[in-house]
Amino acid sequence: MLRKIPIAAPKLSFRKILHALISPSCRDAEIKKTLNTENIFFTNSGTSALYVILVALKQNSQKDEVIIPAYTSASLLFAIKKAGLKPVLCDINTNELGLDGAKAKKLIGENTLALIATHMFGIVNKSALDLKNDFPDLPIIEDCAQSMGSMFGGKLTGTFTGISFFSFNRGKNMSAMNGGAIAVSNGTLAQSIGKEIDALPKPPIFSSVVIAMKLAVLKIITLPHVYGALDFILKTMKERMPPDDFKAMRYTCFQVKLISLMISDIQPLSEIRYRNSVMIAEKIKHTTHAGVPIIAPNMRPAPGRLPVLCQNRDELKDKLCKSGIEASPMYYMTLNQRFDLGYKNEDFPCANMVAEKLLALPVHYRVTERDIAIMVKLIESCCYR
Ligand SMILES: Cc1ncc(COP(=O)(O)O)c(C=O)c1O
Numbered sequence: 001m002l003r004k005i006p007i008a009a010p011k012l013s014f015r016k017i018l019h020a021l022i023s024p025s026c027r028d029a030e031i032k033k034t035l036n037t038e039n040i041f042f043t044n045s046g047t048s049a050l051y052v053i054l055v056a057l058k059q060n061s062q063k064d065e066v067i068i069p070a071y072t073s074a075s076l077l078f079a080i081k082k083a084g085l086k087p088v089l090c091d092i093n094t095n096e097l098g099l100d101g102a103k104a105k106k107l108i109g110e111n112t113l114a115l116i117a118t119h120m121f122g123i124v125n126k127s128a129l130d131l132k133n134d135f136p137d138l139p140i141i142e143d144c145a146q147s148m149g150s151m152f153g154g155k156l157t158g159t160f161t162g163i164s165f166f167s168f169n170r171g172k173n174m175s176a177m178n179g180g181a182i183a184v185s186n187g188t189l190a191q192s193i194g195k196e197i198d199a200l201p202k203p204p205i206f207s208s209v210v211i212a213m214k215l216a217v218l219k220i221i222t223l224p225h226v227y228g229a230l231d232f233i234l235k236t237m238k239e240r241m242p243p244d245d246f247k248a249m250r251y252t253c254f255q256v257k258l259i260s261l262m263i264s265d266i267q268p269l270s271e272i273r274y275r276n277s278v279m280i281a282e283k284i285k286h287t288t289h290a291g292v293p294i295i296a297p298n299m300r301p302a303p304g305r306l307p308v309l310c311q312n313r314d315e316l317k318d319k320l321c322k323s324g325i326e327a328s329p330m331y332y333m334t335l336n337q338r339f340d341l342g343y344k345n346e347d348f349p350c351a352n353m354v355a356e357k358l359l360a361l362p363v364h365y366r367v368t369e370r371d372i373a374i375m376v377k378l379i380e381s382c383c384y385r
Pocket residue numbers: 045046047048072073075076118120143145146166167168169178179180
């Protein structure tokens with residue numbers, strides 16, 4: 001088969017890559033304006049961004065616990081551990097796929113340093129954000145790695161709690177191959193974060209050129225016909241899990257410039273993600289064994305990939321693959337299943353269910369109406385039993 005829709009396809013332009021390469025600049029005014037923040041900092045990954053936030057928070061506190069969802073990227077765990085802190089797992093809310101706010105509330109105690117509201121699949125983790133009303137002094141960090149462009153009540157994620165981080169890795173809504181950003185409103189915390197970042201090692205010399213070349217290749221290989229033709233080779237190269245350790249580094253000015261050039265596209269691209277997601281959700285709503293999380297009326301998610309919960313996830317994945325559509329179960333295991341953190345499986349019933357049933361589908365700008373029709377038909381045939 002020649003044409004294959006990749007699960008993620010960041011929109012990249014050769015012109016912008018070249019422009020950023022020949023005139024790199026750490027000028028970040030456009031990014032600050034879009035994210036409505038005075039203070040923005042960059043690192044080499046979203047994981048490093050979280051790590052830096054936690055180290056800065058830890059400096060002014062004796063508390064050492066960080067509450068995170070049991071179903072999310074293992075990167076959160078690695079950042080918490082590297083910062084010398086203790087992860088406290090909480091079950092998720094199946095409507096939001098992020099932290100269950102009501103359950104998290106019971107875990108907040110005198111040792112809680114921070115709580116991470118994860119906007120998984122671009123769905124706003126509203127129940128976790130709402131904890132700010134009950135705990136105004138508790139730092140609630142918005143994890144926007146999967147939600148660049150998602151909105152609630154007309155406001156972008158990352159602008160709700162005063163501390164947030166983003167990821168620009170290659171599978172994200174906006175990609176500069178790798179990278180992370182921190183947006184923070186509190187001036188004192190911003191100063192501590194700034195100092196931590198200044199102490200990080202610089203990226204290796206020539207990394208801008210290497211990354212620019214990788215981005216050009218990424219643009220070409222995510223073209224559906226090239227992706228289909230290279231399917232066999234690409235399958236063997238995909239990483240399943242993030243590495244257990246990471247090196248926090250500063251960012252290149254080339255990538256800051258590239259993000260500044262790309263950020264104006266975020267709104268139209270998010271619109272496409274939203275429209276494609278709603279189209280699929282509407283068409284499968286009668287399918288009793290499949291479902292997408294409920295989108296609240298004033299929420300406008302921009303899913304990097306659309307989560308569908310399906311009884312026969314593996315069958316659906318195989319059939320989609322044979323029809324030229326890549327789909328991904330994301331995380332096969334919850335964090336407590338993957339790591340020995342001292343919990344029992346029964347502690348996280350919703351996270352377990354989602355890890356078993358979730359299949360993520362592509363909804364990016366290269367997905368056509370024909371692709372959506374194929375996805376809907378296969379969801380109906382695999383999940384309507
Ligand atoms: C929810 C979530 N948080 C954090 C991260 C970490 O971002 P990065 O890959 O840039 O380190 C990811 C990456 O996949 C993620 O999905």
